[in-house]
Amino acid sequence: MTRDMPDNAALVRADARDEAARSADEAARVELDRRIVLATQGGLPLVARPYAAVAETLGVAEGLVRERLAAMLADGRIRRIGAVPNHYAIGYTANGMSVWDIDAAVIDAVGERVGGLDFVTHCYRRPRHLPDWPYNLFAMVHAASREAALARVEEIAALITAEFPGACRGCDVLFSSGILKKTGLRIGG
Numbered sequence: 001m002t003r004d005m006p007d008n009a010a011l012v013r014a015d016a017r018d019e020a021a022r023s024a025d026e027a028a029r030v031e032l033d034r035r036i037v038l039a040t041q042g043g044l045p046l047v048a049r050p051y052a053a054v055a056e057t058l059g060v061a062e063g064l065v066r067e068r069l070a071a072m073l074a075d076g077r078i079r080r081i082g083a084v085p086n087h088y089a090i091g092y093t094a095n096g097m098s099v100w101d102i103d104a105a106v107i108d109a110v111g112e113r114v115g116g117l118d119f120v121t122h123c124y125r126r127p128r129h130l131p132d133w134p135y136n137l138f139a140m141v142h143a144a145s146r147e148a149a150l151a152r153v154e155e156i157a158a159l160i161t162a163e164f165p166g167a168c169r170g171c172d173v174l175f176s177s178g179i180l181k182k183t184g185l186r187i188g189g
Contacts, residue, residue: 029068032058032060032064032068033068033071033072033077034187035058036054036058036065036068036069036072037072037078037187038187039054039057039058040054041186041187042186043084044081049062051065051066051069069081092142092143092144093144093145094142094143094144094145094146094147094148094149094175095140095141095142095143095149095175095176096140096141096142096143096146096149096150096152096153096173096174096175096176097138097139097140097173097174097175097176098138098139098140098141098153098156098171098172098173099135099137099138099171099172099173099174100135100136100137100138100139100156100160100168100170100171101128101134101135101136101137101168101169101170101171102136102137102160102164102167102168102169103164103166103167103168103169104136105167106164106167107125107136107137108125109164110137110160110164110167110168111123111124111125111137113159113160113163113164114137114139114156114159114160115139117139117155117156117159119141119142119143119152119155120139120140120141120156121140121141121142122138122139122140123137123138123139123140124137124138125137125138126138134169134170135170135171135172139156141153141156146175149173149175150173153171153173157171
């Protein structure tokens with residue numbers, strides 16, 4: 001008794017068609033993701049249903065826009081979706097970048113703690129440039145006055161002293177004198 005064996009050439013052709021379909025689907029997803037980024041990089045439309053407006057602009061379903069944004073958030077291609085208020089317009093005109101000389105052994109822990117404060121909008125580690133620039137942790141604070149911003153920097157200093165004794169060897173505050181750029185990365189069309 002003989003068994004009918006599948007034609008290997010037919011299987012290879014079917015596998016190739018499946019692979020081509022997967023490649024085409026992936027290429028379409030990549031292109032849609034790029035179009036979504038281009039459509040939203042300047043901000044979401046200020047309407048009741050911004051994802052629906054983006055979807056309409058792109059000629060796709062709102063659910064697909066939401067799905068692709070969720071995928072890009074999940075894999076890190078985009079970091080966040082959120083409101084970016086103009087702090088000058090809402091009265092926060094004293095913007096101070098506090099810079100800290102923090103012991104390298106605890107800088108990550110200090111940075112996480114300081115970055116978690118509700119009045120710190122940016123907190124990041126940067127390389128020192130010795131001997132002129134000993135600072136390796138930056139934390140941006142916004143306030144209605146220089147005095148209020150300095151009080152917040154004092155709160156940070158007190159927190160570091162209490163929770164990380166001896167970790168801070170110095171700090172300074174650099175106040176903004178104007179806005180040079182107020183956008184994130186923009187990709188071309």
